[in-house]
Amino acid sequence: xxxxxxSKELVSQGYTVLQGSNTINxxxxxxxxxxxxxxxxxxxxxxxxxxxxxxxxxxxYRFRRYSVFNFSMAESELQLLPHEPHFQSTYxxxxxxxxxxxxxxxxxxxxxxxxxxxxxxxxxxxxxxKFEKQWRIQAHQFRIQASAGEAGQPTPEGIxxxxxxxxxxxxxxxxxxxxxxxxxYDDAKRLVFGGILENAGDAVLIDDRKVWHGVSExxxxxxxxxxxxDVLVLTFHHEMML
Numbered sequence: 001x002x003x004x005x006x007s008k009e010l011v012s013q014g015y016t017v018l019q020g021s022n023t024i025n026x027x028x029x030x031x032x033x034x035x036x037x038x039x040x041x042x043x044x045x046x047x048x049x050x051x052x053x054x055x056x057x058x059x060x061y062r063f064r065r066y067s068v069f070n071f072s073m074a075e076s077e078l079q080l081l082p083h084e085p086h087f088q089s090t091y092x093x094x095x096x097x098x099x100x101x102x103x104x105x106x107x108x109x110x111x112x113x114x115x116x117x118x119x120x121x122x123x124x125x126x127x128x129x130k131f132e133k134q135w136r137i138q139a140h141q142f143r144i145q146a147s148a149g150e151a152g153q154p155t156p157e158g159i160x161x162x163x164x165x166x167x168x169x170x171x172x173x174x175x176x177x178x179x180x181x182x183x184x185y186d187d188a189k190r191l192v193f194g195g196i197l198e199n200a201g202d203a204v205l206i207d208d209r210k211v212w213h214g215v216s217e218x219x220x221x222x223x224x225x226x227x228x229x230d231v232l233v234l235t236f237h238h239e240m241m242l
Contacts, residue, residue, distance in 0.1 A: 006126045006205060010166075014210035015184050015193060016126075018170075020201020031122055032201045035115040043172045043200070045110045046230040049143050054101040061152040063143040066103040067111065071120050071135045073128060078117045086138070106141065119168070120234065123205060127166045132238050138164070140233040146177065148223035154180060154215035154231070159189060161208050164235035169213075170203035176227040179219050185212040208235070 006028075009016035018028040032039070049063035066086050070079045085100035110116065116139075124135055146152035169182065182204055184193040189212055197203065206213055220227035 007129070010126065010205065010207050011129070013192070014186070015204060015206040017193075017195070018201075018203040018205060020199050020203075028122065028203070029201070031118055032115075035118060038113055038115045039200070042110060042113045042115050043230065045107050046141060046143050046172060048107065049141055050104050052103070055156065057153075057156060059150065059153060059156070061145055061150055062156075063145070064103055065106050065110075065141040066101075067106040067139050069120075069137045069139060071124060071137055073124055073133050073135070076117070076121050078120060080111055081136075086140075106139065110141075119170075123166070123168050123234065123236065126205065127207075127236060134238075136237040138235045138237070140235075142231045142233060143228050144180075144218055144231070145226070145228040146218045146220050147227065148220065152180075152218040152227075152229065154218065154229065155213075159183070159185060159212050159214040161212055162235050164208045165238050166236040167206050167208050167213070168203055168232070168234040168236075169197070169206070170201065170232045171197035171229065172200055172232060173228070173230040174198065175229075176221050176225045177218050177229050178221050179217050180229050181216040183214050183216070185214075187211070 006016040006018065020032055021029050049065055051060065052062040052064045055062060068081045068084060070081060071077070072079070083105050085102040120137060124132075142154070144152040144154050174180070181194055181196050183191060184204070184206060186192050187210065192211070218227070218229050
């Protein structure tokens with residue numbers, strides 16, 4: 001897919017695919033290449049995620065951290081906000097919503113990574129159609145692991161919307177993993193895209209007001225070895241929505 005103009009694709013279809021290489025999204029790929037030296041430390045922070053203890057299905061497949069930021073377009077400045085629980089209404093998440101879920105915050109080194117700020121700067125430049133100046137960003141680090149005895153559930157709540165304006169979903173690592181197909185659906189929940197984010201830096205940017213999304217279960221390729229899928233999810237809010 002030719003995704004050389006993410007903003008136009010967001011307007012026309014509600015999503016755009018960003019590839020970590022320079023082959024399709026030169027600007028996104030070049031950004032990641034410019035921060036190649038920081039990628040290792042940034043991605044290694046996924047090895048230190050606490051377990052998610054708020055899974056109502058009793059699963060042990062998800063690990064995560066959560067922090068909230070303000071981002072000023074004028075100064076390209078990322079400001080960490082006071083730590084808060086993550087809350088979604090049951091309308092948005094009928095499986096795990098309706099309660100305050102208090103996750104540990106991002107590590108300091110992850111928060112201060114120039115890579116994180118640059119990615120947010122890139123995304124806000126694509127989504128500020130109405131010349132928005134400020135964005136509130138809910139940032140999630142996820143590791144979904146799978147074993148012979150338990151499949152991993154990247155989106156256990158199923159097809160959903162997050163109640164944001166825009167969402168970036170980026171894969172950092174897939175180890176011994178099969179499955180994990182990202183699906184995007186139109187407003188009538190008809191499938192319009194299905195694909196695996198295979199390589200580090202591959203991402204999908206979606207307009208959460210226009211489309212629905214979900215990710216299929218993940219399984220180990222070799223049951224005798226560890227298997228996991230590491231993802232960064234950033235939800236961008238211009239107006240507060242629950």
